[in-house]
Amino acid sequence: MFENITVPSDKIHQFIKDKYEEGFNYLLDITAIDYTEYVEAQEEEFAVVYVLRHENFKQHVVIKTYLSKLIIESVSYLFKGANWLEREVYDQYGIIFKNHPNLRRILNHKEFVGHPLRKAYPITKGQLLHEVDDLIDEMNNRLLSKEVVCKLDDGHFSECNKDIMFLNLGPSHPASHGTIRTYVALDGETIECAVSEIGYLHRGFEKSCENHSYNQIVPYTDRLNYCSAISNNIAFVKTVEDMLGITLSERAQALRVMLLELSRIEDHVVCLAAVLVDMGGLTNYWYMYNPREDIYDLLSKLTGARLTNSYMRVGGMTNDLYEGFEADLKEVIKKVQYGVEQTLSLIKHNRIFHDRTQNVGVISKEDALSYAMTGPNLRATGVPFDMRKDTPYYGYEKYEFDVVVGSVGDVYDRVMVRFGEIDESIKIIEQVMKNLPEGEVSVKDASVTLPTKEAVYTTIEGAMNQFKLTFEGVKVPVGEHYGSIEATNGELGFYIVSDGSGTPYKVKVKAPSFTAMSAYPEMIEGFQLADAILTLGSLNIIAGEMDR
Amino acid sequence: MELNNPALPLETAIATKLDEAIGWARESSLWPMIFGTACCAIEFMSVAASKYDISRFGAEVVRFSPRQADLLIVAGTVTYKQGPILKQIYDQMSEPKWVVSMGACACSGGFYDNYTTMQGIDTIIPVDLYVGGCPPRPEALLDALLSLQKDLRTNKYNSERHKDFKGALDNV
Numbered sequence: 001m002f003e004n005i006t007v008p009s010d011k012i013h014q015f016i017k018d019k020y021e022e023g024f025n026y027l028l029d030i031t032a033i034d035y036t037e038y039v040e041a042q043e044e045e046f047a048v049v050y051v052l053r054h055e056n057f058k059q060h061v062v063i064k065t066y067l068s069k070l071i072i073e074s075v076s077y078l079f080k081g082a083n084w085l086e087r088e089v090y091d092q093y094g095i096i097f098k099n100h101p102n103l104r105r106i107l108n109h110k111e112f113v114g115h116p117l118r119k120a121y122p123i124t125k126g127q128l129l130h131e132v133d134d135l136i137d138e139m140n141n142r143l144l145s146k147e148v149v150c151k152l153d154d155g156h157f158s159e160c161n162k163d164i165m166f167l168n169l170g171p172s173h174p175a176s177h178g179t180i181r182t183y184v185a186l187d188g189e190t191i192e193c194a195v196s197e198i199g200y201l202h203r204g205f206e207k208s209c210e211n212h213s214y215n216q217i218v219p220y221t222d223r224l225n226y227c228s229a230i231s232n233n234i235a236f237v238k239t240v241e242d243m244l245g246i247t248l249s250e251r252a253q254a255l256r257v258m259l260l261e262l263s264r265i266e267d268h269v270v271c272l273a274a275v276l277v278d279m280g281g282l283t284n285y286w287y288m289y290n291p292r293e294d295i296y297d298l299l300s301k302l303t304g305a306r307l308t309n310s311y312m313r314v315g316g317m318t319n320d321l322y323e324g325f326e327a328d329l330k331e332v333i334k335k336v337q338y339g340v341e342q343t344l345s346l347i348k349h350n351r352i353f354h355d356r357t358q359n360v361g362v363i364s365k366e367d368a369l370s371y372a373m374t375g376p377n378l379r380a381t382g383v384p385f386d387m388r389k390d391t392p393y394y395g396y397e398k399y400e401f402d403v404v405v406g407s408v409g410d411v412y413d414r415v416m417v418r419f420g421e422i423d424e425s426i427k428i429i430e431q432v433m434k435n436l437p438e439g440e441v442s443v444k445d446a447s448v449t450l451p452t453k454e455a456v457y458t459t460i461e462g463a464m465n466q467f468k469l470t471f472e473g474v475k476v477p478v479g480e481h482y483g484s485i486e487a488t489n490g491e492l493g494f495y496i497v498s499d500g501s502g503t504p505y506k507v508k509v510k511a512p513s514f515t516a517m518s519a520y521p522e523m524i525e526g527f528q529l530a531d532a533i534l535t536l537g538s539l540n541i542i543a544g545e546m547d548r
Numbered sequence: 549m550e551l552n553n554p555a556l557p558l559e560t561a562i563a564t565k566l567d568e569a570i571g572w573a574r575e576s577s578l579w580p581m582i583f584g585t586a587c588c589a590i591e592f593m594s595v596a597a598s599k600y601d602i603s604r605f606g607a608e609v610v611r612f613s614p615r616q617a618d619l620l621i622v623a624g625t626v627t628y629k630q631g632p633i634l635k636q637i638y639d640q641m642s643e644p645k646w647v648v649s650m651g652a653c654a655c656s657g658g659f660y661d662n663y664t665t666m667q668g669i670d671t672i673i674p675v676d677l678y679v680g681g682c683p684p685r686p687e688a689l690l691d692a693l694l695s696l697q698k699d700l701r702t703n704k705y706n707s708e709r710h711k712d713f714k715g716a717l718d719n720v
Contacts, residue, residue: 108664109629116663123662128716129628171630172583172637174612179585179630200630201585203653204662219659226587270590289597296594306594307587307683544586 004062004480012065013073016050020078024052024061027079027372029482029510030086031495032093037119039478039499044068048095049495050075051482051510055369057390062482062495067095074100081372084518092117092206102138107199107547109133116207117506123207135183138195139166143185148192162187167529171200175278175533179543182521182532189528194521198514201543209507213473214240214314217507222308224492224509225545227270228263230299231487232545233312238393239483239494240314243476244448251439252316253394258432259311260394260485261425262329265336266295267488267540268376268418268425272343275415275537279356284343291339294332301328314474315449316442326433333426340422357412361535363523364409371519374512375490376417377539381409387486399431411531414538448474473502482510489513489540513539513546567704574618574644574705575697576606581617583637586624588651591683600686605693614640619696621689625653626666635717638673643707648692649675652682672717674710 007015028051035042044066053060065072074097076082086097087106094115097103105112109129114121140157143149148164149157165186170176179200185193205224209217214237221236222229234256241248248256273288296306302322303309311317347353363373368381378385386403388396404420406413442449446465455462476498484493493510516539524532580602584592595602602608611617614637626634638647649669652658655678657667669675679692 121663125663126628126666127663129631130717132632172612172633177584177589200627200633201625202627202629202664203586203625203660204664208660208662223587226590270593286598289593290599293594293597293599306685307590 004064006064006066009065009067009072012048012063013075016052016063016075017078019052019061019063023055024059025055025079026053026057026369027051027075027081027085028053028060028484028491028493029495029508030082030089031508032089032095032117033480033497033506034093034117034119038497038505042066046070046093046095048072048089049480051493051495057385057387060482062480064480070094071096071098073098074103076100079372080367080370081515081518084514091115094118102141104138105199107202109199116204123204123211133197135181135195135197139183139185139193142193142195146193148185162192164192169532171197175536177536177541177543179547180517180536180541182524182536184524184529184532186529189530191524191527191529191532194524194532196517196521198517198543199547202547203544205509205548206507209504211503213502214476214504215473217504218312219308219310222310223544224511224548225267225487225489225513225542226307227542228267228488229307229309230259230303230311231263231267231485232492233310234260235483235485235487235492236494237312237314238485239481239496240474240476242483243479243481243496243498244314244474246315246443246445246448248316248394248443249439249441250395250437252441254432254436255317255321255441256312257394257396257399258429260487261428261432262295262299264425264488265422266292268422269295269336269339271537271540272415272418275411275534276343276347278533278537279353281346281353284346287339287342287346291332291336294335298325298328298332301325313442313449315445316440320441329429329433333429336422337426340419344419354412356531356534357415357538358410359408360411360527360531361523361538362408362410363519367519367522368409372515373490373519374515375486375488376404376421377414377512377516378490379404380406380413380417382407387484387491393485399428401425401428411534411538418540475500475502476504484510487512489516489542489545492545509545509548511545511548513541513543517541517546568701571700571703571705575700578607578619578646578693578696579609579611579617580607580619580621581612581614581637581641582610582621582623583634584621584623585626585630586653588623588654588683591686592621592623592650592689595686595689600690602690602693605690605697607693614638615642617641618645620645620647621650622647622654622669623650623683625658625660626669627664628666629664631666631672631717634669635672635715644705646676646696647673648677648679648689648696650679650689650692651684652680655680658682670715672715674713674715 033047046067050063091105110133169182171181181197184191221232224232269288269292273285276284300306303311365381384403401424404417451462451465456466478500480497482495484491490512495508497506499505649655657665677692
């Protein structure tokens with residue numbers, strides 16, 4: 001259930017506050033739209049969009065406001081997660097958020113001139129960065145707010161009660177996944193203050209969408225969360241299908257559920273393998289990574305690619321299962337179960353594992369909701385939000401499975417929730433495969449899916465159909481839509497604006513890793529340096545999805 | 549050249565050229581520094597895991613320490629924001645050093661032809677081997693490693709080979 005509301009810009013702030021009081025206190029996303037080249041005349045050139053979810057998790061609301069002047073009141077005091085989201089809108093569109101505590105670029109680098117998601121900015125105009133940001137201003141402000149440093153009369157900063165050492169973690173650091181930088185102020189081994197810098201893998205997904213047709217975007221979505229490509233494919237094409245008003249056949253829906261759960265397993269095993277390596281348990285890596293190789297083999301047999309599958313298309317998928325898939329799948333599941341069993345036998349009663357993970361990197365329920373964390377990271381704090389249960393799609397309500405929740409919100413809970421989810425996903429896969437409906441996997445609609453090869457080669461209608469769809473793309477009706485699914489890291493949403501052509505006018509990704517990362521600096525403060533590494537690993541930050 | 553050949557008498561001396569002896573020694577003790585940023589880094593994890601097992605070729609000592617490494621594997625998209633960091637890592641590595649560019653993004657920007665992605669890492673640092681693919685299969689990276697080893701074995705190491713290279717971030 002959702003509604004779209006447009007509010008005048010002078011009332012927007014009060015309106016969001018009222019909605020917050022009503023219970024819409026989970027901020028999914030903030031984005032802006034540049035209407036300068038849009039087909040239909042709009043009130044103003046720029047609009048800001050807020051997507052809020054109700055605390056019952058069943059409803060969401062999309063609030064839009066047109067801006068006559070590119071300035072709007074910040075809501076970062078209401079939602080902690082708004083801090084980074086507003087910075088991103090400022091960075092990409094140049095919209096100023098009044099009273100924002102730290103309004104600076106987030107994805108693009110500090111020498112960047114202009115705002116790339118504005119229509120006037122050329123897609124291919126790159127700008128070199130010569131020197132990395134030292135982050136010292138941000139750090140000083142943070143230290144000042146925590147009273148670790150004092151400001152002297154001459155404007156300089158001085159340590160007032162502690163001996164502070166600064167250290168850069170990343171971006172080229174084995175535990176920072178190569179793309180995340182955290183700048184920490186240490187007192188001994190304890191992190192007093194931390195600031196994170198992201199954007200090192202900002203590769204312009206959203207801008208690239210604006211000159212590709214809908215089906216051409218599918219390969220780009222593979223590379224958002226590259227650990228579970230198919231779930232991104234599904235999140236994107238589902239949003240487009242919702243805009244087109246397409247209902248898939250029962251078989252296609254069941255296959256999507258099965259593949260979503262398989263990618264959840266694929267993603268969780270690599271996250272768990274990595275977090276245990278970060279802890280020094282290298283043996284677990286081999287136990288967890290080998291079943292992933294088996295999943296790769298299965299998927300490459302099915303889709304032709306190991307990692308970046310591009311299996312989904314608007315209106316269905318590229319092909320049906322091959323003969324013997326079910327037997328292969330059963331083998332793979334067995335190997336996954338074996339890997340999980342072996343790993344758990346190594347860590348379940350392992351004192352070092354427990355000491356290193358319990359009560360480490362804790363985030364409370366309230367903070368997690370305020371930062372709009374989602375997925376396993378949110379469930380680890382004890383909030384049972386799972387879109388598969390709260391807003392079911394593709395017939396998830398038919399399958400029997402449990403939502404795995406933690407209680408403390410520490411590294412241990414996040415790791416164990418993922419172990420639990422692997423088991424639940426296996427349960428769902430088994431139920432799907434038991435009653436797999438017969439039928440087509442793609443809708444038969446000449447304006448959406450390609451004709452059969454036979455029709456293309458033997459009839460003029462088929463040839464024309466193929467040509468038009470390939471060159472012009474699927475035409476999506478004019479409008480705006482926010483669609484999301486429970487992907488492996490949580491709610492993965494797409495906000496798509498269509499101008500009626502075969503290319504989206506604007507695409508915005510609501511990325512679960514982005515919100516999780518915005519909570520990270522606060523989560524590691526007060527803990528030791530080595531704990532920061534584990535916390536990052538257990539949050540499963542995938543840079544492709546976070547930076548886009 | 550075989551050192552532990554049982555057919556040879558125990559007290560023996562092997563005559564070889566110094567270059568060849570050094571090339572032989574380097575060949576199987578390459579220490580990779582993995583500059584992994586994106587999807588290709590996940591495929592590199594496969595290369596290091598037991599199925600493909602890069603240690604069969606003596607290159608399993610993966611350290612994120614540029615000063616101790618001699619083989620830079622750039623795996624993944626490099627953005628303009630990442631540029632100065634990659635350059636710094638490359639500069640910190642001491643000679644002899646080789647650079648493998650893994651995947652379409654590192655080689656040419658791949659299908660990210662836009663405002664933020666560097667159109668190939670050879671904009672800023674010299675590259676010895678390009679591995680195509682998006683991402684390349686683990687076998688492709690192993691093939692690159694083998695061809696580098698072959699080159700070390702058969703050709704003289706030429707430290708002057710990138711003498712004329714000038715990157716976009718050099719001397720600015």
